[in-house]
Amino acid sequence: TVRQGDGVTFQCSMSGDSMSSYYMFWYRQGPRGSLDWIFWEGDAYGEGFQDRLKGAVESSQNRFTL
DSSP states (O other), rough: OEEEEEEEEOOEEESOOOGGGSSSEOOOTTTOOEEEEEEETTEEEEEEEEEOOOOOOOOOGTTEEO
């Protein structure tokens, strides 16, 4: 159970190829299905997210974390 104010971690990983060969993004899907851009691997954040989240790419482990 996650409570308001708790920290959470999301991870995306892949095998069979190198994550460094792709552009990696995190999006949030809103209640009406719209997509809000959260983070791009180049240390760029969507509006309103830069002070609330920390994103990282660990290329050596093929892992993308938010």
